[in-house]
Amino acid sequence: MRFSRAYIPTTKESPKDAQLPSHIYLSRAGFVAQVASGLYNFLPLGKRVLRKIETIINEEMAACGALEVDLSFVTPAELWEESGRIEKFGKELLRFRDRKDNLFVLGPTHEEMMVSIVRNRVTSYKQLPLNVYQIKTKFRDEARPRFGLMRAREFVMKDGYSFHASTEDLDREFDAMEAAYKRILERLGLSFRIVEADSGAIGGTGSKELMVLAQSGEDTLAVCDTCEYGANVEAARRAPRSTVPEAPEADFAKFKTPNIKSIDDLSAFFHTDPFYTLKAVIKRAVYTEGSEPVCFFIRGCDELQEVKARNSVGAIDLVDITEEELREIGLVPGFVGPLDQDKTRFVMDNNTRDATSMICGANETDYHFVGVTLSVMNEASFADLVAVQEGDGCPHCGGKLLHTKGIEVGHIFKLGTVYSAPLKAEYLDENGRSQPFIMGTYGMGVSRLVAAVIEQHHDERGCIWTHATAPYMVNVMVSNIKEEAHMAYAETLYLELQSRGIETILDDRKERFGFKMSDAELIGFPLTVIIGKELENEQVQIMIRATREIITIDAAGILDKIEELTR
């Protein structure tokens, strides 16, 4: 491609709305242009990057025997009513009616459609397993689109679904998909982590998210500094404490603790570690129908993880509760404890199981109990409630857990029969019995990956594309196109590189050196060959974008050098 004939509208100024590096540079370098909130046009360079990512995904899916399909973007609302998700998705589903007044939705994901193409066609266990996928535009009418391509309303996603006759076979396919996803991200040149995740309201097990590590990530991860373990904080686990602080010595007693309400005050008052205090966190749990106050008890040294807490009671939301509401229920703010208390439902953290020497509220103003043994609490329900902190132990190897930020670019999990059962998608097993398909689902955000590459690879001058994602690998830049010998040399090099299969752009624009260099850096081609005054000495220069290092070499060796650098 000749730059003079390309359409690459670069700008010096960032769009005022852009905040994230990916948004700023993809806009400034002319990869994408915003149309409306959460809607983007892909310009020629952006489209090339998108296609490169799609090609890699297609290659890896083909290697696994997954089959590509293309389902209609507009889907009849009946399918969504059948699965019950028309309600669950709510306003995120964009609905509209056709001329015959039939209701349709724009597909936000395609579980229903994919099940519908298989059901009543795949009828025997002999036709299983089956893994089908598509790379397709999705639409979710997000309440608040933001961060450019990272959270758009219209986006490109690869969504795949597998169908099996046994959970063992699903497990095998799931592992194969995890390996394939790992290869895709490796080939893209991304640094990432596969982490354990919360399955969300939809249920299912073995939920794993593929996280590209970047400061601007929306998700917080707990990752082990020693082994491969990593988890979204919403689902992170930790090893039991290897050492526990010295326990306070006290027999069971009620103790006057005037105005001692916080964990800090309490541990200071008794000169003991917060480990031996019991923290009560009271929330209002909201269910599909109705709500109730719930008291979560955790050790004073821990923090409540809200997603875990929500899951522990099957609530759809937890909201804060006021001190007045607490008093109305009959609880004493600052002195809430689990003993002799039946005012609310309560959940105890697993770490408090069989705890001894504990200090907890006495449900009476200015009094706490000391020397409490929680093994008597067997009627309470226990669950994992705590937020993993930095420095906690890894549940696998005992290494240290650290927090980091990640961009979720993939999510795979085992659906089981969550969709196949209600949609009555069944096959006949060896015994001639009808069975719902056992399903797995594998998603990857393709347009989000474009942004993720830049979030992870940029500097203050612009994009730094990885070799697999670069719109062009080499930019042949002529410093001054009026120098006929320079242009002639560049033309020859341009043709030669292309004949060797290296994607090349020739910057033949009538612009000054600095202008072209700035564009090269903003756009982020991995290599820029600078053809200019050095040519008088039979030399050319190569600017390596990642480091901005400029190397000067003999013109004769340029092709070999480029092949070496692009390998």
Added chain:
RNA sequence: CGGGGCGUAGCUCAGUAUGGUUAGAGUACUUGGUUUGGGACCAAGGGGCCGGAGGUUCGAGUCCUCUCGCCCCGACCA
């Protein structure tokens, strides 16, 4: 969906408090000239329904009402 902010040239923004000839700058664009290794300089140009509708006024980019759009914080996010 709650809270906040912003809509003026292709882009980034002044101008609005206190209404008053022909609405500005930078950048980008066109033409001519000079330059040619880090977004160069000189000169001359084209480009605007001041988001939209209604109102107040002799007169509205500016004041009032309504509306639409975009951004930020939060809630939400299979």
